[in-house]
Structures are given as structure tokens and as C-alpha cells.
Amino acid sequence: xxxxxxxxxxxxxxxxxxxxxxxxxxxxxxxxxxxxxxxxxxxxxxxxxxxxxxxxxxxxxxxxxx
Amino acid sequence: xxxxxxxxxxxxxxxxxxxxxxxxxxxxxxxxxxxxxxxxxxxxxxxxxxxxxxxxxxxxxxxxxxxxxxxxxxxxxxxxxxxxxxxxxxxxxxxxxxxxxxxxxxxxxxxxxxxxxxxxxxxxxxxxxxxxxxxxxxxxxxxxxxxxxxxxxxxxxxxxxxxxxxxxxxxxxxxxxxxxxxxxxxxxxxxxxxxxxxxxxxxxxxxxxxxxxxxxxxxxxxxxxxxxxxxxxxxxxxxxxxxxxxxxxxxxxxxxxxxxxxxxxxxxxxxxxxxxxxxxxxxxxxxxxxxxxxxxxxxxxxxxxxxxxxxxxxxxxxxxxxxxxxxxxxxxxxxxxxxxxxxxxxxxxxxxxxxxxxxxxxxxxxxxxxxxxxxxxxxxxxxxxxxxxxxxxxxxxxxxxxxxxxxxx
Numbered sequence: 090x091x092x093x094x095x096x097x098x099x100x101x102x103x104x105x106x107x108x109x110x111x112x113x114x115x116x117x118x119x120x121x122x123x124x125x126x127x128x129x130x131x132x133x134x135x136x137x138x139x140x141x142x143x144x145x146x147x148x149x150x151x152x153x154x155x
Numbered sequence: 156x157x158x159x160x161x162x163x164x165x166x167x168x169x170x171x172x173x174x175x176x177x178x179x180x181x182x183x184x185x186x187x188x189x190x191x192x193x194x195x196x197x198x199x200x201x202x203x204x205x206x207x208x209x210x211x212x213x214x215x216x217x218x219x220x221x222x223x224x225x226x227x228x229x230x231x232x233x234x235x236x237x238x239x240x241x242x243x244x245x246x247x248x249x250x251x252x253x254x255x256x257x258x259x260x261x262x263x264x265x266x267x268x269x270x271x272x273x274x275x276x277x278x279x280x281x282x283x284x285x286x287x288x289x290x291x292x293x294x295x296x297x298x299x300x301x302x303x304x305x306x307x308x309x310x311x312x313x314x315x316x317x318x319x320x321x322x323x324x325x326x327x328x329x330x331x332x333x334x335x336x337x338x339x340x341x342x343x344x345x346x347x348x349x350x351x352x353x354x355x356x357x358x359x360x361x362x363x364x365x366x367x368x369x370x371x372x373x374x375x376x377x378x379x380x381x382x383x384x385x386x387x388x389x390x391x392x393x394x395x396x397x398x399x400x401x402x403x404x405x406x407x408x409x410x411x412x413x414x415x416x417x418x419x420x421x422x423x424x425x426x427x428x429x430x431x432x433x434x435x436x437x438x439x440x441x442x443x444x445x446x447x448x449x450x451x452x453x454x455x456x457x458x459x460x461x462x463x464x465x466x467x468x469x470x471x472x473x474x475x476x477x478x479x480x481x482x483x484x485x486x487x488x489x490x491x492x493x494x495x496x497x498x499x500x501x502x503x504x505x506x507x508x509x510x511x512x513x514x515x516x517x518x519x520x521x522x523x524x525x526x527x528x529x530x531x532x533x534x535x536x537x538x539x540x541x542x543x544x545x546x547x548x549x550x551x552x553x554x555x556x557x558x559x560x561x562x563x564x
Binding site (some may be wrong): 092098100101102103104106107108110115117118119120121140142143145146147 | 223
């Protein structure tokens with residue numbers, strides 16, 4: 090799994106950090122997403138997929154075959 | 156008949172009025188009329204107070220698609236934007252909640268930092284102390300007591316005051332004006348006066364912080380004013396929005412959530428007896444889904460022709476999206492009308508969806524987690540002091556809840 094984020098789209102709602110704090114964080118100055126782990130371990134995959142689903146801004150993307 | 160109405164081929168007389176009344180016997184459920192509309196189609200038409208007939212979107216997938224679409228605008232001053240209340244003369248004074256990107260994102264990002272998940276987590280001990288102290292007072296005081304006045308309102312009011320840098324001593328002033336603003340039956344001039352009073356109050360506070368800044372959100376906005384990135388009226392309007400949104404919403408979740416749990420005693424017992432923070436967090440998400448206290452319906456207007464749920468929304472047509480009915484969509488949540496604190500409800504719509512989704516949601520979640528994991532544990536025999544059918548519900552509010560909740564133990 091390969092994860093990418095679009096900072097421009099991010100609205101800093103924080104749902105990804107709530108669900109997968111090992112994969113996502115927020116910038117100190119404005120809460121915009123920081124990708125901590127672009128290739129998360131398998132035990133994180135389900136949580137990351139949920140992050141994609143709940144992100145209100147559609148700012149998280151995963152490529153499953155990477 | 157306008158082209159918009161004839162294009163869906165519906166008889167004018169069949170278009171129901173919005174907002175729709177709840178059924179008195181089912182105070183936790185969306186209005187029966189919303190279920191009926193969804194039964195017909197995830198997109199139908201409703202008639203507003205001004206005679207306009209925007210789309211009503213009742214499906215979960217359809218609401219998400221519309222709210223996430225950049226071709227859909229949140230600007231209340233655009234023609235076609237559906238408004239449940241009359242706009243003041245000269246148009247609505249907008250904060251970023253009523254703007255589109257990129258201006259919306261520019262302003263929103265000025266206030267998101269204090270609501271980041273980790274910043275909010277750092278506030279948890281302080282919120283726990285607020286909750287513990289208020290419960291000490293409850294236990295030392297007489298019963299019955301109104302849980303709204305003595306607990307549900309003070310918890311989020313204290314927390315948001317601290318975060319914004321608003322003196323809590325002024326809480327009667329800002330709570331009263333907030334109530335007027337979110338009451339659907341307030342006359343337009345009443346609402347405008349309350350808005351003006353709160354904005355003037357915030358403007359005064361911004362003025363004070365220009366000379367004596369502190370370590371709070373308003374002082375952060377003052378820095379932006381000094382840097383020329385924000386005007387003082389913009390800062391005052393942003394402060395007003397966050398002060399209202401920061402206490403009325405969570406207060407209603409605390410009181411209405413407590414009532415819902417008292418009516419579901421086995422789930423209340425499970426929540427009271429658990430040491431598992433995951434179950435507490437899960438209960439918070441489920442109560443947010445089930446109660447969805449923001450009841451005015453998210454309003455939008457299409458900027459271009461767009462397709463949603465097999466229907467074409469024409470440019471300039473309005474969209475009314477009551478999130479409470481999306482949260483009861485069986486395609487999204489099995490057995491949606493059952494409260495089940497163990498279900499995974501995290502994809503609920505209680506905070507809205509799209510780039511306008513509630514920026515205070517980490518704070519709301521943390522406050523509710525602290526409250527729900529503390530109140531029933533410390534007062535295990537908590538019960539209603541009146542009959543359930545005597546509870547005064549906020550049927551007339553843009554935010555749903557109870558006006559008072561007399562309890563005893």
C-alpha cells in the first residue's frame with residue numbers, strides 16, 4: 090500500500106490522526122496533514138482505508154498494488 | 156411554475172414544507188417526513204418559508220457526494236442558496252463557514268491549530284478537572300437539579316472560553332445571545348441584534364488583546380491582524396462563530412446524550428462500568444450519529460450542473476441536507492434506528508462533510524469522552540426527576556436538544 094496526501098485539499102478536521110495516528114499527524118501551525126508513513130505496515134491498512142473514507146476533503150489517497 | 160420545478164415533474168401541492176416536525180413520541184428520531192421523502196428517493200423537493208423549492212437530499216452517499224463537490228457553494232449570499240431563516244437586509248455577514256475556497260481555506264487555517272488532535276488531547280486533564288469540579292458541586296447541592304444549567308452548558312462554555320481567551324464570567328451574556336441566534340423562531344431583527352451584540356463583544360476582546368495579548372486563539376488572530384492578513388471585523392466574526400459553535404453544540408450532546416442513555420439503561424450500564432477508552436470513544440461516535448443535534452440541514456447551492464444520485468442538479472439550484480436522516484440510512488448503518496454504542500459509527504455525518512466539516516470536532520469528541528466516562532460513574536443512580544414525556548425538547552432550534560433536564564439521584 091502506498092499513501093499520498095494533498096495538503097492543499099486538507100481542511101484540518103483531524104479525522105485521520107484520530108484513526109491512524111501512526112500514519113498521519115498535523116502541522117503545528119495550522120493542523121494540515123503530515124504523512125508520517127507513506128508505506129504503512131499491513132496492520133495499519135484497514136485504518137488507512139477508513140481514513141480515506143472519512144476524510145471530509147478527499148485529501149488522502151491509497152494505491153493498493155504498490 | 157419555474158423550470159426547476161417542472162423539470163422533476165412534481166405536482167406543486169405535493170412538495171412538503173421544510174423544516175419538518177418531529178414526532179413527539181420519537182424525540183431522538185429524525186422527522187417522519189424525512190423518512191417518507193427518503194422512501195421516495197434520495198433526492199426530492201421541499202418548500203421553504205420563502206416559497207422556494209430546493210432539493211432535499213436524504214441519502215448518506217448522496218449527501219456526501221454533494222458536500223464534497225467543489226462545484227457546490229456554501230455562500231449564503233448567492234442566488235438560490237436555501238435559507239431556513241430570512242436573511243438580514245444587505246445580506247448575511249459571512250464568516251468562513253459561508254465562504255468557498257480558496258478564501259474559506261485561507262481563513263479557516265488561521266484557527267485550526269488549537270483544535271488539532273494532539274493539542275486537544277493536551278487539554279484533556281483540564282477538561283477532566285472542569286467535569287470533576289462541576290460534579291462535586293452537583294453532589295454537594297440540592298436535588299432535583301437542571302443538568303443543562305448546572306453541567307451540560309458550563310463544561311463546553313468553560314473549555315471554549317479558555318481556548319478562545321473569552322472571560323467565562325461573561326457566560327450569561329454569550330449563552331443568552333447564542334440561544335437567540337440558534338432559535339429558529341427568533342425574529343430576524345432579534346437574531347441580528349444578538350449577532351451584533353456578540354460580534355461587538357468579540358470585537359472589544361480583540362481590541363483588548365491588541366494591547367495585552369495572551370496565549371489563546373483570539374490573541375493568535377490579533378497576530379494575523381498585525382501582519383495584515385486579517386481585518387479586525389473578520390477576526391470578531393470568526394471569534395463569534397467559534398464561541399457559539401463551541402458551547403451550544405456540545406452542551407446539547409451532553410444533555411440529550413444523557414437522556415438517550417437513561418432511556419437505554421443497559422447501554423448506560425455498559426458505558427458506566429467500562430474501563431476501556433475505546434468503548435467510550437465508540438459510544439461518543441454512536442451518540443453523535445444517533446442524535447445528530449445540528450438539525451437545520453446543511454445548505455448549499457450548485458455552481459454548475461452536477462449529477463448526484465442519478466439526478467441533475469442545475470446551476471443555481473439549492474440543496475438542503477439534514478445530516479440526521481443520512482445518519483439513519485440503512486445502506487450506511489445497519490439497523491440505523493437502534494442506538495448501539497458498540498457499533499463502528501465513525502463515518503457518521505454529525506459534523507457535516509466536505510471542507511466545511513466541523514473544525515472543533517476533536518474538542519467536541521474529547522469533551523464528550525470525558526463527560527460520558529465520568530458523569531454516570533460518579534453518579535451511578537442518576538435519573539430523570541420528571542416523566543420522560545414532560546422533557547422540553549428544542550423542537551424550534553437550529554440545534555436540537557433539551558431546554559432543561561431535571562435530574563436527581
